[in-house]
Amino acid sequence: MSKAKVPRNFRLLEELEKGEKGLGAESCSYGLDDGDDIMMSNWTGTILGPPHSAHENRIYSVRIHCSEQYPEQPPSVTFISRVNLPCVDQTTGAVDATKLPCLAQWRYEYTMEHVLVELRRSMGIPQNKKLPQPPEGSTF
Amino acid sequence: MALPKRIIKETERLVAEPVPGIEAVPHEDNLRYFDVSIHGPAQSPYEGGVFKLELFLPEDYPMTPPKIRFLTKIYHPNIDRLGRICLDVLKANWSPALQIRTILLSIQALLGAPNPDDPLANDVAQRWKEDEPGAIATAREWTQKHAAP
Amino acid sequence: MSEMSEDDFVSGGSDGEFDIDESMESDFEEEEYGTQYLDDKDDRPQKKAYEVDFSVLTENQIKTAQHNVVEEVSSILGFTQENSAVLLRHFKWNKEVLIEKYMDGSQKLLQEAGVDLTGSNKPEFKVIPGFSCDICCEDEPGLETFALRCNHRYCADCYRHYLSQKIKEEAEAIRIQCPSDGCKILIDPMSIQMLAGPDVMVRYNELLNRTYVEDKENLRWCPAPNCEYVVDCPVTQKQLQEIVPTVLCTCGHHFCFGCGSNDHQPCPCGLVKKWLKKCEDDSETANWISANTKECPKCQSTIEKNGGCNHMTCRKCKHEFCWVCMGPWNEHGTSWYNCNRYEEKSGIDARDVQAKSRASLERYLHYYNRYANHEQSGKLDKDLYIKTEKKMTMLQSASGMSWIEVQYLDAASKVLQQCRQTLKWTYAFAFYLQRNHLTTIFEDNQKDLEMAVEGLSELFEKPTDQLANIKVEMMDKTAYVSNRRVILLDTTAKGLQDGTWEFTVEF
Numbered sequence: 001m002s003k004a005k006v007p008r009n010f011r012l013l014e015e016l017e018k019g020e021k022g023l024g025a026e027s028c029s030y031g032l033d034d035g036d037d038i039m040m041s042n043w044t045g046t047i048l049g050p051p052h053s054a055h056e057n058r059i060y061s062v063r064i065h066c067s068e069q070y071p072e073q074p075p076s077v078t079f080i081s082r083v084n085l086p087c088v089d090q091t092t093g094a095v096d097a098t099k100l101p102c103l104a105q106w107r108y109e110y111t112m113e114h115v116l117v118e119l120r121r122s123m124g125i126p127q128n129k130k131l132p133q134p135p136e137g138s139t140f
Numbered sequence: 141m142a143l144p145k146r147i148i149k150e151t152e153r154l155v156a157e158p159v160p161g162i163e164a165v166p167h168e169d170n171l172r173y174f175d176v177s178i179h180g181p182a183q184s185p186y187e188g189g190v191f192k193l194e195l196f197l198p199e200d201y202p203m204t205p206p207k208i209r210f211l212t213k214i215y216h217p218n219i220d221r222l223g224r225i226c227l228d229v230l231k232a233n234w235s236p237a238l239q240i241r242t243i244l245l246s247i248q249a250l251l252g253a254p255n256p257d258d259p260l261a262n263d264v265a266q267r268w269k270e271d272e273p274g275a276i277a278t279a280r281e282w283t284q285k286h287a288a289p
Numbered sequence: 290m291s292e293m294s295e296d297d298f299v300s301g302g303s304d305g306e307f308d309i310d311e312s313m314e315s316d317f318e319e320e321e322y323g324t325q326y327l328d329d330k331d332d333r334p335q336k337k338a339y340e341v342d343f344s345v346l347t348e349n350q351i352k353t354a355q356h357n358v359v360e361e362v363s364s365i366l367g368f369t370q371e372n373s374a375v376l377l378r379h380f381k382w383n384k385e386v387l388i389e390k391y392m393d394g395s396q397k398l399l400q401e402a403g404v405d406l407t408g409s410n411k412p413e414f415k416v417i418p419g420f421s422c423d424i425c426c427e428d429e430p431g432l433e434t435f436a437l438r439c440n441h442r443y444c445a446d447c448y449r450h451y452l453s454q455k456i457k458e459e460a461e462a463i464r465i466q467c468p469s470d471g472c473k474i475l476i477d478p479m480s481i482q483m484l485a486g487p488d489v490m491v492r493y494n495e496l497l498n499r500t501y502v503e504d505k506e507n508l509r510w511c512p513a514p515n516c517e518y519v520v521d522c523p524v525t526q527k528q529l530q531e532i533v534p535t536v537l538c539t540c541g542h543h544f545c546f547g548c549g550s551n552d553h554q555p556c557p558c559g560l561v562k563k564w565l566k567k568c569e570d571d572s573e574t575a576n577w578i579s580a581n582t583k584e585c586p587k588c589q590s591t592i593e594k595n596g597g598c599n600h601m602t603c604r605k606c607k608h609e610f611c612w613v614c615m616g617p618w619n620e621h622g623t624s625w626y627n628c629n630r631y632e633e634k635s636g637i638d639a640r641d642v643q644a645k646s647r648a649s650l651e652r653y654l655h656y657y658n659r660y661a662n663h664e665q666s667g668k669l670d671k672d673l674y675i676k677t678e679k680k681m682t683m684l685q686s687a688s689g690m691s692w693i694e695v696q697y698l699d700a701a702s703k704v705l706q707q708c709r710q711t712l713k714w715t716y717a718f719a720f721y722l723q724r725n726h727l728t729t730i731f732e733d734n735q736k737d738l739e740m741a742v743e744g745l746s747e748l749f750e751k752p753t754d755q756l757a758n759i760k761v762e763m764m765d766k767t768a769y770v771s772n773r774r775v776i777l778l779d780t781t782a783k784g785l786q787d788g789t790w791e792f793t794v795e796f
């Protein structure tokens with residue numbers, strides 16, 4: 001161990017502050033579901049669909065759950081908005097952690113923003129950007 | 141990198157000469173991470189309560205202040221719903237000569253002397269200014285409900 | 290070019306889009322050589338109403354300026370240059386206030402500024418037997434220590450870390466206090482020089498310069514990335530209701546001296562701030578609307594806008610329409626153009642609150658969409674230019690034109706960019722403009738500029754092989770567009786100065 005290891009709660013507070021101040025990526029945002037949840041476990045993220053893809057101008061909501069083991073363990077991510085992507089279970093909306101590189105090769109330094117940005121990127125890659133999408137606004 | 145001498149000394153002293161009404165115990169797997177409890181000061185609405193906090197000494201400590209927050213719910217104008225604390229010595233007025241013990245004492249003092257003019261929890265501060273007896277009563281209720289020892 | 294004078298304009302002259310004639314070209318060349326209007330012999334004022342006096346300073350000039358004031362104050366008050374500098378910084382470089390306060394009592398003044406002349410310790414490195422540092426708890430023999438006059442002693446390493454934290458991480462330079470809790474003594478520049486490593490020193494000097502510029506109302510750093518020039522302009526914050534002080538840095542960046550944002554003429558800073566705030570608050574709605582208007586109004590197929598021109602032709606059904614209002618293009622004609630003006634809806638039942646709020650949203654969206662459209666078009670025009678630039682080389686070899694001869698494309702592109710920027714802000718301006726008999730003048734100007742810009746933008750989108758043949762036309766249009774902008778800015782700025790515009794909000 002060469003660096004001080006930031007404990008879960010302080011790490012989540014850092015992420016929250018970054019999200020609140022809007023310092024992160026413009027196309028993604030996230031916030032606490034319940035401002036009274038002292039354990040900061042449940043979050044909602046939004047992703048603005050990338051341009052030049054079937055997702056352009058769509059806004060997707062995802063639920064993010066950070067367990068007690070976060071950030072040792074990756075968060076679990078589930079789409080609320082219906083979306084057709086190879087890494088998303090088409091009945092539950094759950095993101096298959098083995099199919100999203102940043103979740104599969106999770107590292108301690110990764111954040112929820114990383115996950116949202118990577119989900120957005122996966123919407124825009126050539127093999128996914130033209131996938132037919134369910135009606136806008138539908139939910140799982 | 142081994143734990144800096146400063147942190148080792150401070151931890152030793154916290155154990156050897158504990159501050160009355162304050163406890164700070166490092167986690168075994170992370171010696172920069174402390175479980176803290178603070179007793180509500182006498183003659184304050186927090187009297188009789190034991191408040192749990194967590195404290196973390198960041199990489200640059202003591203050049204940067206420790207990070208601290210309440211884990212016990214508390215009704216106080218300078219502490220928000222997530223337990224974050226608004227206190228000058230934790231921000232701009234931090235000095236590397238300050239220590240964990242002095243900071244925890246400052247927090248205990250803050251419980252005894254809420255400052256609604258420098259609020260973190262706006263709704264609480266508002267109430268504190270408009271209806272102080274009512275706010276104090278709520279603070280007392282919350283202490284009994286959430287901070288019972 | 291006399292027909293383009295503002296007198297003509299104010300009298301509601303017929304300066305429409307037909308005024309393109311040979312005189313345009315000569316005017317254009319004037320602008321190319323940067324001598325616009327200056328060598329005109331007539332009685333026109335040298336400076337346009339929208340122009341302000343300013344100069345661009347280098348970092349060295351800033352340093353010299355500081356040094357001169359420090360020397361002056363030092364000789365008046367009899368303090369060392371170092372202490373004079375600390376005092377000047379404390380008083381935000383206001384020499385007069387400093388000297389006045391000094392007359393009231395020098396000792397108090399020094400204390401207030403964090404200069405301590407009473408402490409007895411000489412700030413230097415010392416090895417003290419049996420010393421233990423209160424910050425790092427090191428106590429090995431031979432430990433190098435340091436203390437200011439107040440004699441709060443710590444090891445030199447902690448001092449260095451402390452300075453590095455303050456200077457590099459917290460960007461603090463002039464208010465770094467002794468590390469001891471509650472000690473208000475400032476770490477003086479000499480001590481900083483003794484302690485800080487070269488990288489920290491570089492940052493420290495940068496910060497000193499930065500604070501100087503920030504403290505002086507007449508100075509502002511050029512906000513362009515990596516630009517190190519400073520602009521000196523006498524316009525004060527109080528004047529920002531009457532003037533939009535746009536300056537041009539030596540690096541080529543146009544910006545507003547008042548607020549530091551990109552050139553936002555003709556819209557005053559206060560309105561820009563309100564407008565951006567409003568756009569942020571209402572962006573969801575605006576997004577929804579713009580997301581829903583990207584289909585051909587005739588065949589509903591999706592249209593991708595790939596150039597800055599608003600004249601759209603659907604690839605599928607060949608329907609021609611205006612991107613802004615979605616109306617058929619042929620209705621725009623050349624004689625009238627109703628795409629810039631929001632027809633205030635009349636006959637709304639004032640008591641119907643819902644209808645009212647819907648109307649106010651519609652009104653906002655009208656202006657917002659046009660604002661956003663020019664912003665977008667500006668970006669697209671730039672993209673287009675980058676592509677064109679590559680082809681300029683090809684054009685040279687194909688047509689036998691020289692590099693100089695193809696520069697008209699560069700000029701056209703720059704004018705387009707600038708005018709899009711201006712047009713964008715005319716919509717924010719118009720949104721807050723109280724409708725009165727003068728509003729029409731503004732809208733007519735806006736309309737003329739907008740039409741001219743669309744015309745030029747359309748030429749710009751022609752295939753490369755046609756660009757050589759339309760050189761003269763393009764140069765004419767460029768000059769014309771450029772002039773329309775000058776006229777619009779000039780009359781708007783005059784109105785601001787004279788207070789003839791009425792606004793729906795205070796700013």
